[in-house]
Every structure is written in structure tokens, then in C-alpha cells.
Amino acid sequence: MIRIPVAAPSRSYEVLLEIGLLARAGECLGSFLPHRRVFVVTVPPVRRRWGKALLQSLAATGVKAEILEMPDGELFKRLATLEKLAEKLVKTGADRSAILIALGGGVVGDVTGFLASVYMRGVDVIQIPTTVLAQVDAAVGGKTGVNLQSGKNLLGTFHQPRAVLVDPGVLATLPSREYRAGLYEAMKCGIIGDPGLFRIFEERRREILDREPAVLEKVIADSVRLKASVVSADERENGLRQVLNLGHTIGHALEAETRYKQLLHGEAVAWGMIAATHIALSTGKLDSVMAGRITSTILGFGQLPRLKCNSASVVKRLHSDKKTRHGVVHFILPREIGKVEIVNDVPEGIVRSAVDEIRKLASG
Ligand SMILES: NC(=O)c1ccc[n+]([C@@H]2O[C@H](COP(=O)([O-])OP(=O)(O)OC[C@H]3O[C@@H](n4cnc5c(N)ncnc54)[C@H](O)[C@@H]3O)[C@@H](O)[C@H]2O)c1
Numbered sequence: 547m548i549r550i551p552v553a554a555p556s557r558s559y560e561v562l563l564e565i566g567l568l569a570r571a572g573e574c575l576g577s578f579l580p581h582r583r584v585f586v587v588t589v590p591p592v593r594r595r596w597g598k599a600l601l602q603s604l605a606a607t608g609v610k611a612e613i614l615e616m617p618d619g620e621l622f623k624r625l626a627t628l629e630k631l632a633e634k635l636v637k638t639g640a641d642r643s644a645i646l647i648a649l650g651g652g653v654v655g656d657v658t659g660f661l662a663s664v665y666m667r668g669v670d671v672i673q674i675p676t677t678v679l680a681q682v683d684a685a686v687g688g689k690t691g692v693n694l695q696s697g698k699n700l701l702g703t704f705h706q707p708r709a710v711l712v713d714p715g716v717l718a719t720l721p722s723r724e725y726r727a728g729l730y731e732a733m734k735c736g737i738i739g740d741p742g743l744f745r746i747f748e749e750r751r752r753e754i755l756d757r758e759p760a761v762l763e764k765v766i767a768d769s770v771r772l773k774a775s776v777v778s779a780d781e782r783e784n785g786l787r788q789v790l791n792l793g794h795t796i797g798h799a800l801e802a803e804t805r806y807k808q809l810l811h812g813e814a815v816a817w818g819m820i821a822a823t824h825i826a827l828s829t830g831k832l833d834s835v836m837a838g839r840i841t842s843t844i845l846g847f848g849q850l851p852r853l854k855c856n857s858a859s860v861v862k863r864l865h866s867d868k869k870t871r872h873g874v875v876h877f878i879l880p881r882e883i884g885k886v887e888i889v890n891d892v893p894e895g896i897v898r899s900a901v902d903e904i905r906k907l908a909s910g
């Protein structure tokens with residue numbers, strides 16, 4: 547089993563990673579669960595496939611967990627869901643010693659983390675992520691949240707889990723589009739700080755796309771290591787943690803401009819990373835060979851959805867993104883593969899031409 551420490555100031559914990567780990571969850575979580583009420587928060591598609599395996603493994607160590615279901619989808623990542631789950635907890639008599647286990651993708655992780663942080667002023671949570679995106683990104687770092695009508699993730703807390711259990715084996719049942727979308731976040735980790743990880747994407751594309759277990763375990767472990775080191779150094783996103791937003795400045799604007807209907811988050815980030823690469827190239831921060839490697843590796847993982855939006859509106863929207871501070875748009879730009887820089891003075895014309903460029907690529 548691979549153990550990756552996360553040393554956030556508010557709490558230190560481990561990410562445990564191994565193929566088949568779900569079946570050993572009871573054993574791995576042994577020290578956290580005895581004499582407590584244990585609630586597994588999940589969504590129907592995940593419960594059907596993996597719920598039983600988890601409950602059985604907990605039962606084998608004498609832990610009788612109860613399932614709490616929420617409806618599936620980003621639409622249900624909202625306060626109303628949190629309230630319903632909390633009412634259910636109260637009705638079953640859950641007190642401050644209860645522990646929640648999030649079994650699902652980033653939506654379940656964010657809602658369960660948020661609920662745990664506020665239920666009776668805070669209970670423990672364990673994350674068992676079941677999508678690539680949640681395994682390499684959302685489950686690690688303690689950010690929780692729900693959406694408002696006015697925008698995504700506008701309500702939230704920081705609440706570090708007690709432990710994160712990652713079983714790449716559960717990705718076998720993930721729809722292929724969701725699977726690929728999550729891979730772009732892992733690729734992002736390579737570009738930010740791990741050239742070796744990026745090379746795996748260049749050299750072992752087929753095996754990764756075929757979900758070959760050994761390579762998958764390596765890609766996820768390396769991505770988690772990168773995220774864990776960034777989060778350990780900057781838990782609350784005051785500076786360094788911003789580098790994790792590579793591809794997200796333009797990515798978020800594309801998601802919003804297409805009304806969250808055409809692009810999965812990871813796909814928007816993929817386009818955003820290509821745009822950031824274009825900006826880095828045009829401002830002389832990145833050489834053309836590396837820029838070519840980044841762009842072709844991203845595009846090599848399959849066709850990305852077309853962009854049915856207008857460049858000018860995307861650029862305009864950048865200024866209303868919550869990640870803009872004092873009206874300044876921050877870009878994370880690659881300087882080389884494995885090294886990025888935060889830049890806040892990119893001329894609007896250059897941003898505009900980067901957006902034109904990805905729209906051209908998208909239609910080609
Ligand atoms: N907290 C953070 O730091 C952080 C970071 C990145 C993203 N996020 C959040 O994560 C969310 C996106 O997460 P996501 O991409 O995992 O989406 P998701 O949670 O909606 O999951 C995607 C779909 O896959 C299904 N699914 C999950 N695991 C499965 C499995 N093993 N087999 C079959 N189907 C499965 C889900 O039911 C869902 O329909 C967004 O809300 C985003 O804001 C949070």
C-alpha cells in the first residue's frame with residue numbers, strides 16, 4: 547500500500563492508495579471507527595456498484611455503517627441537500643461522535659465534507675473518492691463547498707478529512723468521458739511540478755486510456771503527492787496553492803459561458819491549459835518545443851468537446867471570476883514542464899488570441 551502524508555496546519559493525515567483497497571477499508575480505518583456511528587454518504591450510481599463492497603468490509607471488522615443517499619449530479623451540490631442530509635442524521639440520533647464517509651465523486655466529497663464541518667459544529671469525515679477527478683484532486687486538501695444560484699462553490703469551508711482511501715480499482719465502472727476528464731487534472735499536476743508524471747502521459751497513453759492498473763496507480767499516486775505537497779505548504783490558498791489553478795482561469799470562464807452544459811470540468815481545464823500554454827508561448831515564458839509537447843499530449847487523449855461560445859464574452863467573464871482579486875486576473879503559466887509561474891499582467895489582446903486559438907483547435 548502507498549501512504550502519502552498530508553501535513554496541513556489544521557490536521558495531518560494520510561492518503562492510502564492501493565488497487566482493491568475498498569475491500570480492505572474496514573481494516574485500514576480500524577482506528578477511527580470503533581464505538582461510533584458511521585454514515586456513508588453516496589449517490590445511487592456509486593452505491594449500486596460499490597456500496598456493498600464497502601459495507602461488507604466495514605462489517606468484517608464489526609462496524610455497522612448506515613447509508614445516506616443524496617441525488618446524483620452537480621445540480622444537487624447545494625445547501626438544500628446538506629439540510630436534508632443533516633435532518634436525516636438528527637433523526638437517526640447521530641451525535642458529535644458520528645463519523646461520515648464520503649463515497650463518490652467530487653460532488654459527494656464536497657457535500658459530505660461541508661456537512662461534516664458544520665454538523666453539530668463539526669464531526670469527522672473520511673474521503674473515499676470514486677472518480678479520477680476526486681482521487682487526484684477533490685478528496686485531498688480539505689476544501690468543501692456547495693453552489694449558489696449565483697455561482698459555483700460560493701459557500702464552503704476548510705475541513706480536512708481524517709484519512710483518504712484511494713482505490714483505483716473502482717474507476718473500472720466510471721463512464722469513459724468522466725474518466726478522461728479527470729485525467730486532465732492529473733496531467734495538470736505533471737505540468738505544475740512533476741516532469742516524470744507528465745512523461746508517463748506522453749509515453750504510456752494507451753495503457754492509461756485502457757485503465758491498466760499499474761500505470762493508473764502510478765499516475766494517481768504521483769498526482770496526489772503533488773497536491774499533498776502544495777496543500778501542506780499552503781492550506782488556505784494564500785499563495786502557493788494557486789498553482790493548482792493552472793488551466794482554471796480560462797477553464798472556469800468556458801464552463802460558465804457554456805452554461806455548465808457542454809463541458810465537464812476536466813475538459814474545460816484541458817482547454818484552459820492549452821490556452822495558458824499559448825499565452826506562455828506568446829509572452830516568451832515558454833519555448834515552442836515544450837508548448838508543443840503540452841498541447842499535443844492534451845489533445846492526444848481524445849477529442850475534446852467543441853466550444854460554442856464567443857471569445858469576447860469569455861474574456862469579459864474572466865474579470866468576474868471569483869479568483870480575480872482587486873479586478874486583476876491571475877494566470878498560472880507554464881515556464882517549462884514541471885514549473886509554473888503566477889502572472890497578473892497578461893495583456894488582454896494576448897488572452898483574446900489564446901481564446902481564439904482554442905476555439906480554432908476545437909472546431910478543427
Ligand atoms: N474540494 C476540492 O478541492 C475540489 C477540487 C476539484 C473539484 N471539486 C468539485 O468536484 C466536483 C466534480 O467532481 P466529479 O468530476 O467527481 O463529478 P461527480 O461527483 O458528479 O461524479 C461524476 C459522475 O460519475 C458518477 N460516478 C462516480 N464514481 C463512479 C464510479 N466509480 N463508477 C461509476 N460512476 C461513478 C457519479 O455518480 C456522477 O454521475 C465539482 O463539484 C467540483 O467543484 C472539488
Ligand SMILES: [Zn+2]
Binds near residue numbers: 683731794811815
Ligand atoms: Zn479542477
